[in-house]
Amino acid sequence: MTASTDWATVRPPGTDPARGGRWWPWIGRLALPVVLALVLLALWLYVGSQELDSIEARSLTAETIGETAARHVALTAVSTVLVVALAVPLGILLTRPFTRRYRGLLLTVANIGQAVPTIGLLALLAVAFFFLGFWAAVVGLVAYAVLPVLRNTMVGLEGVDPAVLEAGKGMGLSGRQVLRRLELPLAVPVILAGIRTALVINVGTATLAAYINGGGLGTLIVAGFSTNRFLVSLTGAVLTAVLALLVDHLAGIAEDVLKPKGL
Amino acid sequence: MTETGPADRPMIRLEELTKTFPGQQRPAVDALTLDIPEGEIVILVGPSGCGKTTTMKMINRIIEPTSGRILLDGEDVTHADPDQLRRRIGYVIQQIGLFPHMTIAENIATVPKLLGWDAQRVAARVDELLTTVRMDPAEYRGRYPKELSGGQRQRVGVARALSADPDVMLMDEPFGAIDPITRDRLQNEFLRLQAQVRKTIVFVTHDIDEAIKMGDRIAILREGSEVVQYDTPETILTHPANDFVRDFIGSGASLKRLNLSRVRDIELSHWPTVPEGTSPEEALRVLRSAPGSAVLVLDAQGRPRRWVGATDLQRADGRRLDQIGMHPEAIVEPHATLSDALNELITARYSVATVVDGNGVYQGVVDIDRITEAIRTMRSDDQRTARRGLDEASDAAGSRWS
Ligand SMILES: Nc1ncnc2c1ncn2[C@@H]1O[C@H](COP(=O)(O)OP(=O)(O)OP(=O)(O)O)[C@@H](O)[C@H]1O
Ligand SMILES: [Mg+2]
Numbered sequence: 001m002t003a004s005t006d007w008a009t010v011r012p013p014g015t016d017p018a019r020g021g022r023w024w025p026w027i028g029r030l031a032l033p034v035v036l037a038l039v040l041l042a043l044w045l046y047v048g049s050q051e052l053d054s055i056e057a058r059s060l061t062a063e064t065i066g067e068t069a070a071r072h073v074a075l076t077a078v079s080t081v082l083v084v085a086l087a088v089p090l091g092i093l094l095t096r097p098f099t100r101r102y103r104g105l106l107l108t109v110a111n112i113g114q115a116v117p118t119i120g121l122l123a124l125l126a127v128a129f130f131f132l133g134f135w136a137a138v139v140g141l142v143a144y145a146v147l148p149v150l151r152n153t154m155v156g157l158e159g160v161d162p163a164v165l166e167a168g169k170g171m172g173l174s175g176r177q178v179l180r181r182l183e184l185p186l187a188v189p190v191i192l193a194g195i196r197t198a199l200v201i202n203v204g205t206a207t208l209a210a211y212i213n214g215g216g217l218g219t220l221i222v223a224g225f226s227t228n229r230f231l232v233s234l235t236g237a238v239l240t241a242v243l244a245l246l247v248d249h250l251a252g253i254a255e256d257v258l259k260p261k262g263l
Numbered sequence: 264m265t266e267t268g269p270a271d272r273p274m275i276r277l278e279e280l281t282k283t284f285p286g287q288q289r290p291a292v293d294a295l296t297l298d299i300p301e302g303e304i305v306i307l308v309g310p311s312g313c314g315k316t317t318t319m320k321m322i323n324r325i326i327e328p329t330s331g332r333i334l335l336d337g338e339d340v341t342h343a344d345p346d347q348l349r350r351r352i353g354y355v356i357q358q359i360g361l362f363p364h365m366t367i368a369e370n371i372a373t374v375p376k377l378l379g380w381d382a383q384r385v386a387a388r389v390d391e392l393l394t395t396v397r398m399d400p401a402e403y404r405g406r407y408p409k410e411l412s413g414g415q416r417q418r419v420g421v422a423r424a425l426s427a428d429p430d431v432m433l434m435d436e437p438f439g440a441i442d443p444i445t446r447d448r449l450q451n452e453f454l455r456l457q458a459q460v461r462k463t464i465v466f467v468t469h470d471i472d473e474a475i476k477m478g479d480r481i482a483i484l485r486e487g488s489e490v491v492q493y494d495t496p497e498t499i500l501t502h503p504a505n506d507f508v509r510d511f512i513g514s515g516a517s518l519k520r521l522n523l524s525r526v527r528d529i530e531l532s533h534w535p536t537v538p539e540g541t542s543p544e545e546a547l548r549v550l551r552s553a554p555g556s557a558v559l560v561l562d563a564q565g566r567p568r569r570w571v572g573a574t575d576l577q578r579a580d581g582r583r584l585d586q587i588g589m590h591p592e593a594i595v596e597p598h599a600t601l602s603d604a605l606n607e608l609i610t611a612r613y614s615v616a617t618v619v620d621g622n623g624v625y626q627g628v629v630d631i632d633r634i635t636e637a638i639r640t641m642r643s644d645d646q647r648t649a650r651r652g653l654d655e656a657s658d659a660a661g662s663r664w665s
Contacts (some may be wrong), residue, residue, distance in 0.1 A: 167362075168373075177377075
């Protein structure tokens, strides 16, 4: 046909959408943190309006709260980093053709990790091995949160369009290059979703660390219950919930930002 | 049944190539021997499951042969490093497989970058290739695959396969998943491109019409990649080796042969034309003194600009020629097949297909008379073949009863 024919219709390039469009998502992203800040403000005002006895006053100093919260964040962060460092390479390995045979076995192990209640695992560590404190808690958290990341890594890698891989291979990309340039970037959204799940699980489960001297916001909750000080437990619980929502929110933003363009 | 091409040294030679998939009794490809001459498009065509794809994928070792040899330009590559081998062979698959997270430029640049070209050379190559497949580099190089139409993706797939200027291209049903009109267009474009680049191409399809149109040579395969006939499209249409081939070609072999003759092979008809600046009155005079119900207005470069009919001219009211009538339509290039031309002229307002050269300059027109003339010539060939078929049939019948 003619040289000048215009080929089919095409969506306009995504370069110049209405200028405001780029900022809208950020306004949406700010809404939740504002709400969370208001919740914290309400909690602070409520606690401040109560007469505190000596036990409550000791548990609810800014210093104690700051320390337990920081410890909680540390537990979550360390265990999540370990989970990612463990589960992503394992997921890659388990999707290579030469490991087909071990897949079932390893997935079962990971499943057990998630099926056994964390509290049970922590108790086991403490009673059977005298393993207590921060690192014991980390072990429990990792065991529990490995599965979502492992599973998503595998699902993400296996979900990559085989035609894309064949094209890459057919062009002369080596196995490593196919993995690094095609499979991993294309699996990133699914892997990130798994990491986000693991993070949220870890924020929640880290409250259990209190039982084995691992620290964290759980300490407030447990101390409040054992001394019958409702206000202390409430503070611990609200702070945990706020932290979980915030972490989930931040992880969601990270997902959007880290997702490869063009998908 | 010629199993080897005439070239002295084929670009690709398959020797006793066999593939048996694990757990299967019968080989998917059974001792295939085939020579693929340099610079030709060789089509592998045959019923579904006969082993075309398997054969093709053994050439770049996406599938490892069970036994046999593959020679590329005289060199035995059966055991060569597959990654190195694949960088020398362009590969286009039906699903295209563009990398969705890379821009069009990055997609095309993949192999050149692997080969260590410097950034400037890569960028120049990308633009060159986009231009070759008729996509404006400035507009498209930064886009992502999802921002293209199906036909455009297919073009990018071809551009990507050409990126490192391989001597050999493997194409597995490259135009399979596209609507018929775009498909036709891409086929024509690809033929024009091939006329420039002269690659050795192995092209898989299960569509005999596509095979006839695209192939310099067609290998008709049956189960196990057995070569039933390996010949030029003309010979296959006029002298099918046996009933399998005859059935495969199907009915209307002579109509199919319209796919073989190209517009450049026939004499074009003439049509009244006028230059752009002509006044309507003058154009009317030209029209009266010539057959036909419209004049074709050409621009300064001689390219079709407008069709202007007699009634348009009478109602011109002082408007210029380029403001009345209609856009040029039904335009074909010399390498288009008569079948293309027929399709175009049937729907055209003035029942002719306008022929332009590569630069869009007007050459003449194809009308229905030219097509019938071509069919008539073919039919006399056909009658000869039919007679011979008759003789063979009576021979066979005779031997059965004896
Ligand atoms: N990876 C594989 N594993 C097992 N068997 C296979 C594999 N690929 C192809 N086959 C078998 O080999 C035979 C030939 O398949 P192939 O894909 O080469 O056919 P084809 O001629 O390309 O068919 P189509 O026109 O449908 O694409 C088929 O019987 C198919 O089932
Ligand atoms: Mg196939």
